[in-house]
């Protein structure tokens with residue numbers, strides 16, 4: 001009888017162990033290894049045929065050398081800092097753009113809402129890469145935006161947007177906007193409009209009612225949206241590579257370079273482990289917020 | 299009428315010199331081409347507990363929302379304390395509203411909910427604390443100050459909403475179906491609490507309800523509305539005993555309505571012929587305004603009609619019928635009786651004996667009798 005229950009418990013755990021814990025341990029192991037011109041390109045590899053001695057040998061060769069290297073070469077910690085900075089700023093910008101959109105959607109006549117929701121999700125139906133490429137076409141010196149602005153006569157010479165931080169921010173805000181809008185929309189949509197009337201009845205102006213009622217009630221959506229943008233943006237590498245040029249260093253890009261250009265898997269793995277450690281804090285916080293929100297809505 | 303009551307009775311509406319707190323002057327509210335409130339005139343006096351009564355959708359909430367400032371009249375004027383308030387926004391009115399959904403702020407504790415309105419004023423922090431404490435005491439919520447609304451029962455939430463809307467000591471408190479969400483027993487208890495609080499604070503209450511018993515229980519005066527029109531405004535007693543239309547008579551409590559033609563038979567006596575095979579009903583009534591052959595409705599409450607197995611009742615209106623159905627309601631029983639001419643009557647009797655000793659039963663031939671001043675004659 002309890003077999004069913006056991007199965008229900010085991011399946012998700014097996015999933016986590018197989019697809020998260022084991023790969024994590026493999027990456028951790030590689031991060032403690034040394035590079036080698038071999039396949040795979042690192043040593044040591046575990047040789048179980050040598051028995052106990054082989055295992056001892058294997059562990060004795062693991063060390064923290066790569067982490068030390070990350071610490072000494074400023075390129076790495078600078079890209080970590082730059083990633084976190086870019087993630088923070090673009091999270092804020094996404095919130096700035098996303099909140100009003102979510103608000104307008106939640107206050108739109110209910111017949112329109114499914115359509116508006118569809119429009120927000122629609123971009124996911126085309127490839128992410130194609131959408132970022134098209135931003136290159138829009139933002140480049142001879143791109144649509146500059147051509148349009150010059151045609152209207154607003155500017156005489158083209159803006160240089162592509163390959164600047166601005167282009168990266170535009171790309172990130174555009175790509176991650178739905179992750180901000182949807183959680184905020186779902187909290188705002190549930191909000192009872194009579195709460196705002198009650199606030200006004202008790203002496204609020206409509207602006208103070210917004211800050212004292214609407215924003216606090218949307219807070220879980222805002223926090224969830226911010227995490228949903230902040231966490232993945234830290235590891236983003238397509239957008240900075242394609243729109244940011246060589247000057248923008250984000251940790252995802254460094255990771256890519258180490259893996260595919262330098263073929264230095266151990267250092268790349270160390271970078272990945274550090275990135276994960278940095279993101280554990282916001283991920284845990286995010287989980288707690290989600291839990292709180294669930295409790296509050298019960 | 300009713301002027302002979304004790305001089306201490308609270309009845310400012312009978313005093314021609316009294317200044318009303320609220321005055322509606324020809325107020326109409328339209329939504330598109332739908333008229334929610336139609337050319338309404340109404341006065342409410344200070345310290346009144348005023349009930350707006352009517353079926354769902356008749357415009358009660360709209361009327362209340364115009365008082366609170368959430369809707370503006372399409373035409374006409376609303377005066378509060380002699381001041382025109384048509385254009386005054388809700389946050390500038392000395393009026394507070396208790397919402398039908400309570401509209402408690404879910405992110406704030408009970409304490410902060412009650413303090414919310416006070417914090418929008420220039421009141422000192424200590425004063426706010428004292429006032430909130432006073433409100434908690436008034437509504438018996440003292441142990442719950444730190445709780446969030448979702449940690450309270452329905453009745454407690456209702457009291458928080460009341461405390462919050464009373465905290466700013468408004469001149470006028472509007473209550474939109476405040477008890478509709480409570481179960482029957484709690485609702486009855488809360489009605490008395492509301493009356494008690496209204497008396498203690500001396501605030502003018504305007505309450506909206508579709509429950510006629512509730513309106514009769516709590517209110518000093520009741521206004522009956524139908525489809526945006528005000529039909530009658532009077533004290534509960536007057537409205538029950540003297541409804542001015544068939545609609546009001548039917549809406550307030552149970553009533554027998556008998557259609558017939560009037561004939562003036564005396565200086566203040568009408569005979570109403572409702573069937574060829576039955577004697578006319580005699581009604582003592584001011585005959586002015588009536589004419590012979592006019593079609594009228596005779597309204598009589600079931601409890602004013604006696605049921606008997608004999609003809610001994612001396613009252614002048616007396617008809618014979620058959621008991622079709624008996625509804626046992628505990629303290630009273632309602633007898634549904636069909637006359638030989640087919641007309642149905644309901645009559646209500648107090649159950650002075652235990653049910654197993656009841657002498658009248660189904661299919662019995664009975665005599666209904668009532669006095670000639672028990673009913674009302676209403677013109678369409």
Ligand SMILES: Nc1ncnc2c1ncn2[C@@H]1O[C@H](COP(=O)(O)OP(=O)(O)O)[C@@H](O)[C@H]1O
Nearest residue numbers: 329332334352353354355356357358359360361
């Ligand atoms: N904002 C509005 N827009 C359109 N129609 C409305 C609006 N508010 C109320 N109504 C209509 O006015 C009528 C009266 O509503 P309401 O005052 O809420 O009735 P009650 O409170 O007596 O049940 C209803 O038929 C309702 O549909």
Ligand SMILES: [Mg+2]
Nearest residue numbers: 355358359474
């Ligand atoms: Mg209503």
